[in-house]
Amino acid sequence: MKLEIHHLNTWYGRAHILFDVHARVGHGEVVAFLGRNGAGKTTTFASIVGLVPGITGDIVFDGTTVSGRKAHEIVRLGLGYVPEDRRIFTDLTVEENLMVGRQPPREGAPTWTPDMLYTLFPNLAEMRKRPGGQMSGGEQQMLTIARTLMGNPSLVLLDEPSEGLAPKIVEQMAEALTEMKRQGLTIILSEQNLHFARLISDRAYIIEKGRIRYEGTMDELEANPQVRDAYLAV
Amino acid sequence: MDFLFVQFLNGLASASALFLVASGLSIIFGVTRIVNFAHGAFYMLGAYVAYTLTTTLTGPLGFWVALPLAAVIVAALGALVEMTLLRRIYEAPELFQLLATFGLTLMVEDLVVLIWGPEDLLGPRAPGLEGAVNIFGQLFPAYDLMLIALGPIVLAGLWLLFHKTRWGVLVRAATQDRTMVAALGVNQAWLFTSVFTLGIFLAALGGAVQIPREAVHHMMDLQIIVEAFVIVVIGGLGNVFGAFLAAFIIAELNAFGILLFPKISLVLVFLVMAVVLVVRPWGLLGKPEGAARAAVGTALQPWKRLGARGRNLSLGLLLVLALLPVFAGNYLLAVSTEILIFVLFAASLHLMMGVGGMVSFGHAAYFGLGAYGAALLVRFTGAPMEVGLWAGPLLAVAGAALFGWFCVRLSGVYLAMLTLAFAQIVWSIVFQWYEVTGGDNGILGIWPSSWASDPMVFYYLTLGIVTLGILAIRRIVFAPFGYAVRGCRDSVLRAESIGMNRMSLQWLCFTLAGSFAGFAGVLYAYLKGSVFPDVLAIPTSVDGLVMVLLGGIQTVAGPVVGAAVYEALSIYMTSETDLWKLILGGLIVVLVVAFPEGIVGFWQRRVQPLLSDRDGRDEEPAREGTA
Known part of the structure; x- marks a missing residue:
């Protein structure tokens, strides 16, 4: 298994947010965490990557227990994280943003160079010297993903990559993710947009009110409209 | 006219040292969000260490080796302080680090007197630059010309460092969003240490280059720290160019203010800062800050009116205070x-x-x-x-x-x-x-x-x-x-x-x-x-801050306890020992590390739960919401 989560419980202060969340993700799989706003998707990702202090349970990445370790240590094991709100460095140019993400190449994970990333996201190639603050939302989203890939991760957590993007950009994003998958990356993405998730994911977990409510393949979920309507319907 | 030009040059020479100190302060604040009160103390240490080195290292090169060497030695000390003290309290409420660095400042003030004595020390003249240069018929020290050049040189060096090295890019990224930098695999701890060390190096260098110009004394720190803060704020927090510009403005104000408005010379600098802040609330070259972290006073737990026990305790305390005159002398x-x-x-x-x-x-x-x-x-x-x-x-x-x-x-x-x-x-x-x-x-x-x-x-x-x-x-x-x-x-x-x-x-x-x-x-x-x-x-204001923070800013009763403890301690110390700053400062540092939530906060969070048998999870509240 690439990533295993057992009995993950997360607290913000005294507020209990995640309840016994579990998941198993295999090598090279693309898995979607689906759920409405506030269901606990972002908290799950932040917990995995070590950005939330109050967690219990086990998170095992490539056979190493990472729960309780610091964010930068977890990331350096090859677990890349793309946050929801983009959080690019607005004062830094595209090139410099990529430089911040740079980590040494890693065995068992694709190695990325800025040039490869400019091929993956052609929009970025045209604005290497532009400050991140002067880019559109879609371009910023691409830059966050490219920045994380600079760390040569073997697994990427993508928090709502399609959120707030124009349909045309969403298409480009799906293509890029498919290419990342082809390179052998394991991808976990969180989505509210079932259509987007369906384009690239093999399996899905549905999370609601901090609990896993459903797990299955994308095809099974397709065939199960009640589940979809109960937890995801708009 | 010629005199005015020389006065202008004088201002420029002072601006360089001010810029060195302020840029260090600005960089440290930008990345670590620490308001480093001890910055002036490190500046002072830079001067003292440089004094010792210049008087021990002989030969014409000794002096020129001594100045940077002094800065390196003090910077190493700064790194030590960051690793042993500040690293423990980054998670504490903002400003708590201010308290720790204030304690440190008190300690250093006594330590330099212990080591170097209370007298003013006069440093040697700079070999090769002892003389004066004739500028429009006025004599101007050659050394000061070197200082004038130093400011722009350091500015250029910092620009290269921040734009042409990966470390510098990481620093700029962390200035904007340090959590994200960590989430990209950068070890914050070392980034903070290196930034702090660089900042202290600049402060110490600023102190070291002063020794041929000014006497070294144990009050240098307070004098410079206030001006450095003013410069950092006028220039825009975390902005090195802003610090350079502001250092120039302040130094020239000082140089000409005393000539033009001797009656209000002291007020000028602060008047300018007030005007700048009112007109440009983020400083001359600063940018509006993004959403702030949790506000300073955000409560550890919801504030409640006093319960029966709290009320009895307060009444009891009042009774004791009311009875005090019965047994206390004048x-x-x-x-x-x-x-x-x-x-x-x-x-x-x-x-x-x-x-x-x-x-x-x-x-x-x-x-x-x-x-x-x-x-x-x-x-x-x-x-x-x-x-x-x-x-x-x-x-x-x-x-x-x-x-x-x-x-x-x-x-x-x-x-x-x-x-x-x-x-x-x-x-x-x-x-x-x-x-x-x-x-x-x-x-x-x-x-x-x-x-x-x-x-x-x-x-x-x-x-x-x-x-x-x-x-x-x-x-x-x-x-x-x-x-x-x-x-x-x-x-x-x-x-x-x-x-x-x-x-x-x-x-x-x-x-x-x-x-x-x-x-x-x-x-x-x-x-x-x-x-x-x-x-x-300022010391009165700082005393107030220390009292509030020591007691626990996130509690209602904190300031009362903090004031009583701090005031009693400082009155007792000043009457009992000459080294009261060293002891009081050390005590503050220990208290900060031991009780990062203040005395009352510590009581409420660590002791009270043991007294009552409510079982509640005792977790740090999330500082940066990610939900």
């Missing part, structure tokens, strides 16, 4: 009176900081205005204490209302610096307006009326007023107004979107806090029988 009574006064002072500062979320670096202004309000009444009208006691604070109320109107338009450190600017303006006016305030000589003969002149009676009077003041503050905290102000503190956006007028609420809170401080100041004037500009000066 000295102890006077000390207790003073402690009580500072309890009210700290509580008023807490009303502004903890409740209102407005950090003040200049709370002494209102304390001092109260004191001078009473003193001026006595001096010019001969009013008795009964009048002074109530009319004196009016000056503080007026000051707080006036300054507060400007301050509430800013937030965060900029607001804090504006409060400092106003406090310094008031201090400068009092210090230089000799005809009215008596300047440095103060105003004497402010004695209580005869019925209250007995220490016991004055003690009871103080106890009464302070108790009423504390009760009033608590009443405010738990009144609808208090809820509204706390709402604005925790989320401006949410408060305003439900129709609260943040600025008027905070303005009222600011004015109220200033008024209570004014009452404390008046009592202080009558206790001492005299008023000096010191009551308005």
